Amino acid sequence: MWLAWLIGIVTALSAYYIIAARRKFEYWQKKGVPGPRPWPLVGVFVQTMKMGQGFYDLWAIKKFGRMFGYFDGSQPVIAVSDPDMLRSIMVKDFPQFINRRDVDINGPLLEQAVSVLHGQKWKDVRSTLVPTFTSGRLKQMNGLINECCDNLVSNLEKKADADEEFECQSLFRSVTMDVIASTFFGTKIDSQNDSKNEFTKNAVEAFDFSSFNPVLIIFFLFPWAMPLAKKLGLQIISKKNLDFFVDNTKEIIRMRSESKVVRKDFIQLMLRSMNAPDKNEKKPVETTTEVQDADDSQGSDIISHNLSVGSGQRNPVSLLITNLLSISGSLRQSFSFLAGFETSATALTFLTYCLAVEQTIQDKLRQSIEEVMQDLEEPTFESIAQMHYLDACVNEALRMDSKSPKEPSSASRFYAIQRDEEFWPNPDVYDPERFSYENKQNIKPYTFNTFGQGPRNCIGMRFAYYEIKMVMVHILRNFRILPSAKTEIPLQLKDTGFMAPKNGAWVKLQRL
Numbered sequence: 001m002w003l004a005w006l007i008g009i010v011t012a013l014s015a016y017y018i019i020a021a022r023r024k025f026e027y028w029q030k031k032g033v034p035g036p037r038p039w040p041l042v043g044v045f046v047q048t049m050k051m052g053q054g055f056y057d058l059w060a061i062k063k064f065g066r067m068f069g070y071f072d073g074s075q076p077v078i079a080v081s082d083p084d085m086l087r088s089i090m091v092k093d094f095p096q097f098i099n100r101r102d103v104d105i106n107g108p109l110l111e112q113a114v115s116v117l118h119g120q121k122w123k124d125v126r127s128t129l130v131p132t133f134t135s136g137r138l139k140q141m142n143g144l145i146n147e148c149c150d151n152l153v154s155n156l157e158k159k160a161d162a163d164e165e166f167e168c169q170s171l172f173r174s175v176t177m178d179v180i181a182s183t184f185f186g187t188k189i190d191s192q193n194d195s196k197n198e199f200t201k202n203a204v205e206a207f208d209f210s211s212f213n214p215v216l217i218i219f220f221l222f223p224w225a226m227p228l229a230k231k232l233g234l235q236i237i238s239k240k241n242l243d244f245f246v247d248n249t250k251e252i253i254r255m256r257s258e259s260k261v262v263r264k265d266f267i268q269l270m271l272r273s274m275n276a277p278d279k280n281e282k283k284p285v286e287t288t289t290e291v292q293d294a295d296d297s298q299g300s301d302i303i304s305h306n307l308s309v310g311s312g313q314r315n316p317v318s319l320l321i322t323n324l325l326s327i328s329g330s331l332r333q334s335f336s337f338l339a340g341f342e343t344s345a346t347a348l349t350f351l352t353y354c355l356a357v358e359q360t361i362q363d364k365l366r367q368s369i370e371e372v373m374q375d376l377e378e379p380t381f382e383s384i385a386q387m388h389y390l391d392a393c394v395n396e397a398l399r400m401d402s403k404s405p406k407e408p409s410s411a412s413r414f415y416a417i418q419r420d421e422e423f424w425p426n427p428d429v430y431d432p433e434r435f436s437y438e439n440k441q442n443i444k445p446y447t448f449n450t451f452g453q454g455p456r457n458c459i460g461m462r463f464a465y466y467e468i469k470m471v472m473v474h475i476l477r478n479f480r481i482l483p484s485a486k487t488e489i490p491l492q493l494k495d496t497g498f499m500a501p502k503n504g505a506w507v508k509l510q511r512l
């Protein structure tokens with residue numbers, strides 16, 4: 001008897017899911033939008049997991065065109081990789097696309113982070129944070145970044161002397177982690193030499209979305225179970241990891257407040273605002289002149305010649321002073337900055353790999369860097385801004401490694417468009433000349449979107465360019481990057497939301 005019941009239930013459920021899948025397919029069909037036929041229950045989840053989102057897009061675009069409809073689990077999504085439509089989504093009709101998809105799995109602390117906020121709340125927080133990334137703020141961070149790069153150079157000297165080949169991605173993860181910890185969390189760590197330190201361990205665990213994450217599975221496949229999952233305290237980043245950063249930030253703020261130590265980092269900026277007498281009359285509290293209120297919002301964008309349009313990153317520094325600044329406020333925001341360690345590390349990995357394989361480009365780049373550096377011992381903000389060929393090399397590496405942000409009902413496909421032969425002839429060839437002063441003018445707008453475009457683009461873009469360039473200048477001034485026995489040509493890629501080397505990017509170094 002029970003067997004009959006079981007068979008009945010399984011049959012009924014299967015029938016339900018098959019009918020639901022057909023309805024989903026019809027949803028896009030009725031709207032005249034082409035797209036893949038979804039599987040019952042999972043949509044195209046299995047295919048995108050298997051192939052990776054970027055490769056899946058390349059396949060789907062060939063089959064259905066630059067706009068296709070599909071289902072992410074139970075959610076209808078339009079994938080767009082047409083430059084004119086992207087312009088509408090990211091800039092022209094931005095008010096209708098202001099919010100990212102409401103994933104609602106962030107937990108109480110992170111649901112207020114700038115990357116997930118909606119509407120007016122997002123606008124308020126974003127305009128508050130924008131001044132953190134002005135040229136003046138970045139200049140102040142120069143010493144902290146140089147310090148991490150010097151540590152990198154002395155570690156690399158050991159590898160060069162031992163003729164040791166090494167994997168770039170894990171090395172650069174620790175470098176960018178050290179930089180973010182120092183500039184945003186006010187914490188000096190040395191994950192290059194001590195990969196087991198608590199800060200690195202918690203950050204890596206927090207942002208490891210590649211492994212089996214039960215919350216993501218529930219969200220995509222059984223969205224109706226989310227309220228229960230939330231009641232049970234499930235969230236995408238575990239409470240244990242978050243608590244570490246809460247305690248760490250609280251402790252630093254307490255120590256800073258008590259000792260009056262001044263450091264040129266994000267926490268100091270927050271502290272300054274928190275300590276100001278009231279909302280309308282906020283002033284720096286330091287008596288030292290060490291941290292200067294360098295509002296250069298009128299200054300030229302000297303970090304990069306990126307093709308970003310309307311980034312909205314020129315608000316006056318006074319906007320920084322709002323009521324959001326509390327301990328948990330600064331933590332929430334600096335935590336969303338922490339995510340930048342992985343993307344910057346990936347960009348550095350691609351760049352290093354490409355330079356190892358393309359020795360002529362590497363020579364030209366080193367020479368162009370030396371022409372700017374001359375007698376300078378360490379790169380400064382101003383010298384980095386004059387390194388135009390470096391800018392082109394970084395942009396070309398970024399073109400080849402890209403992720404796509406998810407919008408509420410449409411997903412902009414950056415990887416696909418940046419590898420589209422119509423816009424980028426020989427898309428798999430690393431050719432920085434595409435971004436030379438002369439050629440840049442010919443790039444079709446909205447075909448290079450590594451940092452997104454418009455008001456919701458990457459808020460950390462200028463910081464990322466600065467950090468990547470600083471690290472590369474330090475490396476190229478001290479070493480020649482060489483391919484090693486394990487260097488794959490061409491590089492095999494895996495797609496975990498953004499592209500990464502499948503088997504690692506291996507190189508070795510020679511001291512200059």
Ligand code: HEM
Nearest residue numbers: 114115337340343344347405451452453457458459460464
């Ligand atoms: C090479 C490095 C990086 C790449 C390729 C990258 C790329 C992106 C992209 C594509 C977006 C979504 C834009 C959109 O929706 O149109 C984004 C958003 C964001 N990025 Fe980055 N990013 C990088 C580094 C960083 C760094 C270093 C930080 C922090 C210091 C950062 C902080 C953020 C934040 C907070 C957002 C959300 C902004 C908002 O919703 O208003 N990113 N990034």
